[in-house]
Amino acid sequence: MPYNIAMVSDFFFPQSGGIESHIYQLSSKLIDRGHKVIIITHAYKGRTGVRYLTNGLKIYHVPFFVIYRETTFPTVFSFFPIFRNIVIREQIDIVHGHASLSSFCGEAILHARTMGLRTVFTDHSLFGFADAASILTNKLLKFTLSDVDHAICVSHTCKENTVLRASLDPLMVSVIPNAVVAENFCPLSYYPRTHDQIPISPADPRPSPTPIGPNDTITIVVISRLFYNKGTDLLIAAIPRILASNPNTRFIIAGSGPKAIDLEQMLERNVLQDKVEMLGSVRHEEVRDVMVRGHIYLHPSLTEAFGTVIVEAASCGLYVVCTRVGGIPEVLPQHMTTFAKPEEDDLVVATSKAIAALRSNKVRTDRFHDQVKMMYSWRDVAERTERVYQGIIGDISPSEFYGSYPDQGWDVSGDRVRSFALIDRLKRYYGCGVWAGKLFCLCVVIDFLIFVFLEMWFPRANIDIARSWPKKQPLDKLRTHSIRNSK
Amino acid sequence: MPGRLRVQRPSPTTVSFTVSNASPRSSSPAKILFGIQILLRAVLFCCVIVGLTARLRHLVLFQGENLAQWQAIWSSPFGAHLCSLVDKYNSWAMAVVSVLVIYGVFKRGYTEESLLVIRGFGIQTSTSSSTYLSSAATRFISTTQIQDIVIHEAFKGFEVRFYLAVIVEGEPDVLVVFPANDTGF
Numbered sequence: 001m002p003y004n005i006a007m008v009s010d011f012f013f014p015q016s017g018g019i020e021s022h023i024y025q026l027s028s029k030l031i032d033r034g035h036k037v038i039i040i041t042h043a044y045k046g047r048t049g050v051r052y053l054t055n056g057l058k059i060y061h062v063p064f065f066v067i068y069r070e071t072t073f074p075t076v077f078s079f080f081p082i083f084r085n086i087v088i089r090e091q092i093d094i095v096h097g098h099a100s101l102s103s104f105c106g107e108a109i110l111h112a113r114t115m116g117l118r119t120v121f122t123d124h125s126l127f128g129f130a131d132a133a134s135i136l137t138n139k140l141l142k143f144t145l146s147d148v149d150h151a152i153c154v155s156h157t158c159k160e161n162t163v164l165r166a167s168l169d170p171l172m173v174s175v176i177p178n179a180v181v182a183e184n185f186c187p188l189s190y191y192p193r194t195h196d197q198i199p200i201s202p203a204d205p206r207p208s209p210t211p212i213g214p215n216d217t218i219t220i221v222v223i224s225r226l227f228y229n230k231g232t233d234l235l236i237a238a239i240p241r242i243l244a245s246n247p248n249t250r251f252i253i254a255g256s257g258p259k260a261i262d263l264e265q266m267l268e269r270n271v272l273q274d275k276v277e278m279l280g281s282v283r284h285e286e287v288r289d290v291m292v293r294g295h296i297y298l299h300p301s302l303t304e305a306f307g308t309v310i311v312e313a314a315s316c317g318l319y320v321v322c323t324r325v326g327g328i329p330e331v332l333p334q335h336m337t338t339f340a341k342p343e344e345d346d347l348v349v350a351t352s353k354a355i356a357a358l359r360s361n362k363v364r365t366d367r368f369h370d371q372v373k374m375m376y377s378w379r380d381v382a383e384r385t386e387r388v389y390q391g392i393i394g395d396i397s398p399s400e401f402y403g404s405y406p407d408q409g410w411d412v413s414g415d416r417v418r419s420f421a422l423i424d425r426l427k428r429y430y431g432c433g434v435w436a437g438k439l440f441c442l443c444v445v446i447d448f449l450i451f452v453f454l455e456m457w458f459p460r461a462n463i464d465i466a467r468s469w470p471k472k473q474p475l476d477k478l479r480t481h482s483i484r485n486s487k
Numbered sequence: 488m489p490g491r492l493r494v495q496r497p498s499p500t501t502v503s504f505t506v507s508n509a510s511p512r513s514s515s516p517a518k519i520l521f522g523i524q525i526l527l528r529a530v531l532f533c534c535v536i537v538g539l540t541a542r543l544r545h546l547v548l549f550q551g552e553n554l555a556q557w558q559a560i561w562s563s564p565f566g567a568h569l570c571s572l573v574d575k576y577n578s579w580a581m582a583v584v585s586v587l588v589i590y591g592v593f594k595r596g597y598t599e600e601s602l603l604v605i606r607g608f609g610i611q612t613s614t615s616s617s618t619y620l621s622s623a624a625t626r627f628i629s630t631t632q633i634q635d636i637v638i639h640e641a642f643k644g645f646e647v648r649f650y651l652a653v654i655v656e657g658e659p660d661v662l663v664v665f666p667a668n669d670t671g672f
Contacts, residue, residue: 050640050647063642081645089647464649466640 002034003389006092008109010102012041012059016284018308019099019124022178024053029382031055036468038090040083042066042104056469060086064104074103074140076443080111080450081458087115089466094389096120097144100127100137106144110444113147114451116420118392120385121145122152122176123162126305126326138165139433143440146428149392149418152176152385154306155327161305171402172416176384177331178308180315182373184285187317187366188292211361212295218355219250221294221318223287223309224301226257231300231323236263237344238300240270242351249275249355254290256281291316295365296354302342304328310337315372317365321354323347336368422448490600490668500606506668509597528592535585535592541566542573542581593618598667602651609633610653612664632656 007027011019027037037057042064043049051059062082065073087095095112097105100123109119121144128134145151145166151173153159159173212218220242224230236259243249253263253276260278267276282290287309291297297313299322307328310320314336322328323342338357340350357363391401398417418424422444429440490506497503512521544561560566573581599615609629616623634654640647652661 049642060647082642082647085646458645463646466647 001390001393001395002036003094003393004036004090004092005030005038005094005096005389006087006090006108007037007039007096007098008041008102008105009039009098010042010104011099012039014044014047018178018306021284022122022124023098024057025179025181025378026382026385027057028053028055029378030386031057032379033382033386034471035386036090038086038092040086040104040108052469058090058469074106076107076110077447077450079104079107080447081454083108083111084115084451084454085458085463087112087117088460088463091465092117093393094118094120096122098122099124100141100144101125106140109144109148110447111451113418113420113425114444114447118149118389119147120150120152120388120392121148122154123158124154124305126158126161126303127165129165139436142166142432142436143429143443146432146440147418147425147444148172150174150388152388154178155330157327157330158305169416174384174388176381176388177376178306178311179376179378179381180308180311180372181378182315182369182376185288185291185312185315185369185372187369212358214359215248216359217248217250218246218296218358219252219294220296220298220351221252221254221291221313222298222300223254223282223290223313224299225255226259226263228259229301229303230257231302231342232257232259232263234300234302234323234342234344234347235298236266238347238351239266239276240272241344241348243272243275245348245352246355251276252279252290252294253277254279254282254287287312288316291318294318295358296321296351298351299323299328300342300347301325301328307331311372311376314368317368319354319358319363319365321347321351333371335363336371490665501603503601503603505599505601506665507597507599508668509599531588532592535588537569538573538581539585541569542578544570590618593620595619599623600665600668602664612653612662614667626662628653628655628662637661 005027007023009019009023011017012023013020023039027039030037032055038060039057040060040062043061048061048063051061053059062079064079086092095108095117097109097119098121099105105121109121112119127137127141129138141162142165145162145168149172151162151166151168153162153173153175154177156175159170159175162168163170163173222235224232226232235253239251243251264278267273267278279290291313295318297310297318297320299307299310299313299320301307301323302325304326307322307326310322310328310331313320314332320332320337322337322339324339325342329339338350338354340346358365387396387401390396391398394417402416418428425444426441429444430437432440490508491511493505493507495503495505510517512518541561544557561570595615595617597615598617601613603611603613605611607630609627610633611625611627613623613625632655634656636651636653638649638651640649642648650666651664653664654661
């Protein structure tokens with residue numbers, strides 16, 4: 001049962017970032033599992049049209065009007081004709097949208113439901129409830145998610161946030177974390193195990209790492225964009241105190257942003273230029289080279305849905321000090337991290353504790369890489385995502401997919417298997433709010449009329465079916481084939 | 488409207504691919520219809536010429552006996568009737584209508600594009616012009632200039648289409664072979 005999946009998001013390469021690499025890694029692993037995946041995004045500068053990446057991953061860079069930070073102008077209906085054309089020519093079964101701020105994703109989910117396709121939405125970020133911008137975003141999210149078949153969140157905190165924001169049924173939201181490519185984040189002195197060894201044996205034949213003496217320098221690494229929500233203010237307040245109370249400590253700070261100037265002022269005021277090194281922004285492939293120079297990774301973020309960077313740091317063999325916010329506490333096990341409250345005093349205490357723990361050589365950071373490798377892999381993410389696809393398509397029964405809850409007074413498969421009938425969809429949208437509900441219903445009706453019009457004006461018969469990328473034969477089949485040939 | 492592909496082999500080393508979006512004229516009613524259409528165009532053209540001549544009969548060119556017995560024509564019953572008819576209309580309106588009708592008469596209702604492949608020598612593309620008055624635009628590319636020939640997809644209007652393109656050495660843009668017709672590779 002291989003599926004044809006379309007990933008839709010405003011954010012994709014050549015722009016780099018967490019969502020972009022998530023979409024790419026997930027897609028390439030799904031292709032490895034035998035599915036066909038295409039990605040639909042808007043045109044970037046110098047990148048328009050149809051492109052192929054490794055493994056036959058096909059990208060449609062649709063020419064579209066971009067307003068702010070690579071987000072397209074939200075025009076509810078204008079994306080429909082070209083989206084319909086792409087979906088028909090690629091014979092798509094499932095539309096998978098990413099990122100709640102992407103208007104492409106929201107439109108695609110609406111149109112896909114109108115066309116009678118199953119939809120999945122992945123949320124990558126946390127939002128507040130109080131300010132005007134959040135309220136507007138939450139309404140838009142509600143519009144997107146009212147009719148979606150299933151939602152995926154990157155952490156349990158993110159799930160809670162999304163369920164509250166979009167008033168979703170919690171059973172319709174799965175948690176599938178991000179992952180890292182562990183091979184790209186190896187510690188400096190890493191001896192890969194040979195395959196015939198048992199993965200984690202108590203008698204580790206590798207040499208124990210050189211212990212840290214009481215007077216050796218400990219380097220603390222911070223890699224983050226220097227924004228308010230990344231906790232740069234906390235960092236600015238904490239650095240002088242950490243350096244004062246812990247001699248033989250150094251900082252390496254990589255990243256750029258509006259708070260960089262405040263950070264530099266603090267360094268000059270306290271004359272700390274020889275103890276704090278500022279690298280400016282680094283590319284994602286250079287992150288590992290910066291990380292392996294340190295012993296501790298400090299992550300002072302104020303809000304975070306998942307925090308891939310701390311997994312990368314642990315994979316590089318760094319001890320992690322982070323704030324207990326958002327989805328961060330779910331990410332790493334206790335022995336790899338020291339948590340702090342998001343306030344200055346506690347951050348200083350936690351960092352000092354971590355330095356003391358390293359100096360007493362209690363933490364086996366050399367084992368972190370293998371442990372992280374066991375915990376996070378994109379293959380696992382792809383498998384779990386595939387199960388979501390099976391659940392919404394109906395290849396596994398609703399009671400198996402959503403779990404069975406007898407004698408609870410409600411039926412598992414009740415409203416969760418979303419029917420495509422227009423009247424049912426209108427009912428779901430109508431419940432979104434007094435005014436918003438009516439407005440949403442109007443949008444859905446217009447969308448349906450546009451669909452009927454498109455079916456008449458650009459009939460399906462005139463749309464060519466695109467050829468799929470030739471699939472690689474599985475390795476064992478190939479081998480038997482060649483053996484037969486050699487005979 | 489999807490075009491129809493016709494493949495011809497004029498000689499053992501050449502192949503000609505022709506794509507045209509004209510309606511097929513294989514059945515006899517279609518042939519008769521095509522004949523009627525030609526006849527209609529000719530009649531329309533004649534009408535416009537005669538009408539214009541009648542309107543411009545006061546010019547020196549249509550006076551005296553230089554081309555025909557003009558005086559006799561204008562004074563004959565048919566000529567007199569025609570003159571009174573055309574004099575009712577504004578001359579500018581007549582000029583505009585005449586130009587439109589003549590354009591319509593000579594307009595080709597379809598585009599025909601072809602690709603001629605000559606082994607070891609090169610390829611020639613040709614695109615028919617929009618009117619019957621001018622000839623087709625052709626371009627020859629020798630084998631040494633061709634870097635590659637690709638079939639790829641592109642956005643066109645609200646659609647994604649396949650196209651065949653030739654990458655020519657030393658040119659910034661590729662040459663799309665059947666630009667007007669939807670060939671559906």
